[in-house]
Structures are given as C-alpha cells and as structure tokens.
Amino acid sequence: MMARPQTDIEAGRRLLLETAEGIIRDRGAVDIAISELASVAGMSPSNIYRFFESKEDLFEAIAERWFADKISIMETVIASSMSARDKMHAFFGRRFALMVADYETDPELFQSYCELGSQHFETVRGYVDLADHYLALIVAEAMQDGYFSKLTIDQTVSLINLMIQPFCNPDLIIHIGVRPTDDKLSEIIDTIFTGLGRAIERDNVIPMLSVA
C-alpha cells in the first residue's frame, strides 16, 4: 500500500495531461496557466500543485508524452539485430510513419504541438540530443563496417540529419507539398551509405560502379 500515493499522483497527472491536450486542441499553441488547468479540470488551485508545480513542469510532461512513442521506436531499432543500414532506415522511417499518422488524424493539433515545441525549445532540445545520441550509435556501428570513413561521428550525424530533414522534421511534415514515400527514404539511406564520407578530393568523385 506504500505505492498508493505515487500511483494517485501518476493517475492525476495523466488525467490533467488529457485535460491539457483538450485545451490545446480547442485553443491552439497557447501556454496553459496552472490555475486555468485547475479550473478546466474542476480542481482547486491548491490541489493541482501536487501534480504540476509550474507551467514549465506541465510543458515538460506534455513533451514527455509526445516523445514517448518516438523514443520507444528508437530503442527498439537500436536493440534489434538489423544491419546498420536497415537500422538507419527503420530509425527514420518508423518515426516518419508515426508522425504522418498523427498529423493525418488531427492536423491542427499536430501543428499546435509543433508550435508549442518551438516556443519551449530548451525542453525539446533534450529529446533532439537523445535522437542524435541514438543515431550516433548506428553511425558508429556502420563505421565499424567501413562506412563514413573520412568523417567523425558528429560530422556524420549532422550531415545525415540535414539530408533526412523531410522525414524527421515535424514542420516539414506539415508544410511539404508532396509527401515523400518510404521508397525515397530507402534510396536516400542507400545514397548516404554509398556516398557519405567517401569522396577524398573533388577530382576523385568519378563514377565507381564499373570497378566495384
């Protein structure tokens, strides 16, 4: 029975997060004052501070909830027995499919979360760094197989993130004209594995297929 208070807190936070999501759905990307959340949830202001101490604390919980399934995908991919190439494809492709599904379920809510994310970038940055950390693990594995040999891990991660923006940047999921397919992602991952960190000098960038 010692766990009861903690469980109550968790259940209360979950309920309040759903209330907060309702407010975001209705009103868009506005900061939610704790007093307002209390009022909408029919809770006394003094009671609600047991669950969230500040609106920053509330936003951190909203972000944690938004990123939970993305982190789960990344951890599953990292732990899998796929090749580094297929891990990288799944790493981006599965999160892309999830974000597209979320966007299509409720475009306005998705956009509101993106705007909230820009407004609280310091909180979101921790999740971006975590994704970079997981990508670095895949890059390091690929390097052991001889890929990206002219670059450091950090350089490789940074260049891959640039080349893969349409598949990992939620803003682009909203704004892009024609949604790219998984086949295109696959071609881009192949291009990255075949070409990135390989060219030594400009003059050496010649067709190599004939000698492979």
Add this chain to the structure above:
Amino acid sequence: MMARPQTDIEAGRRLLLETAEGIIRDRGAVDIAISELASVAGMSPSNIYRFFESKEDLFEAIAERWFADKISIMETVIASSMSARDKMHAFFGRRFALMVADYETDPELFQSYCELGSQHFETVRGYVDLADHYLALIVAEAMQDGYFSKLTIDQTVSLINLMIQPFCNPDLIIHIGVRPTDDKLSEIIDTIFTGLGRAIERDNVIPMLSVA
C-alpha cells in the same frame, strides 16, 4: 515615343509593388485588396486597375519580383562552364546565401512572403517547376558523365530536392535551429554525386573506396 505608355505602366507597377511591400511589412501576410492598395498609394480605384486587374494579378507580380534574383542565379549557373558537380553546388549554394541574407535583413518580412507563398501556392508552383527544370538540366549533364545511372532524371531531381531541403526551402531557413554551412552543402553534393543512383542491390552496398 510609342514606348512611353508601356514605360509608364511599368514604372507605375514598380511603384505600386513597393507600396504593396510596405503594406506586407506593416501588416504581415494578408491579401491586399486592389482598392486598399489604391488608397495607400493615393490613387483612384479606377486608375489603379490600369496597373493590376485583380489581387491575383498583384500577387503574381509580387512573386515575380521575389523570384527574379533566384532565377537570375540559376540561369547564370546553367550557362557557366563549371562541372555538373560544381554547378549543382552553386545552384543551391548561391540561392541559399541570398535567402539567408534576405532573411537576416528583415526576418518578419521574409516570413510574411513565405506565408503569402503558401497561400498562393498555385502561382509559386510555376517557379518551383522552373527550378526543377534547371536542376534537371544539371542532372542530365551529370548523367552524360555517368552519374545517377540507375535512376531517371525525374527520380534524381526528386531525391536531390529531398536531400537538399535545408538549403532550398525558405520555411527551413526560418525554422532551422543551427544554420548549416556551405561546407556541409559541399559534403552533401559530394555524397549525392558519389552515392545517388549507384547502389544496385542492398547487398552490394559495401565500402568501395579501396577499389577506386
């Protein structure tokens, strides 16, 4: 003297476009009614229709003005004697530098133009198609040198546009956290030339440097 009326029309349109830019600077990405433009420019409504017949006509002229220097860059690059690889680098790099400079001069105005562009995407599409046409010319030239051999021109153009989004999508110029450098663009262009349309089968994507 026969050219006089035409010159008057052009000078009047230019003056009115500058007035429209002032309205966009003050009020953001809102449609401008022709009657309002006349009022701000101190012109009678009947007179202004000599210059712009509708607000669609006005927006087309605003877009033409926004794209003029980008088209000039693309035409200069295409006509140059650079290699296909260096043309592609200049094709994206010079426009990127121009857009970054425009953005840094007046971030809000740049953002307003982007929003107007999304609102009038049918007009903007013509310019996107033109840029794709110029990129296709560079791709065709590279193909003559043996690059991108497993892909069609259209497939290649589409994949390059995806991999190069942070350098050609004005929305990403606004939203990106850390602005990528020209060195990174150069690495990405090298990766595209070395890797795109080269992998035949997944199993053949192996390190090739040792045999080059």
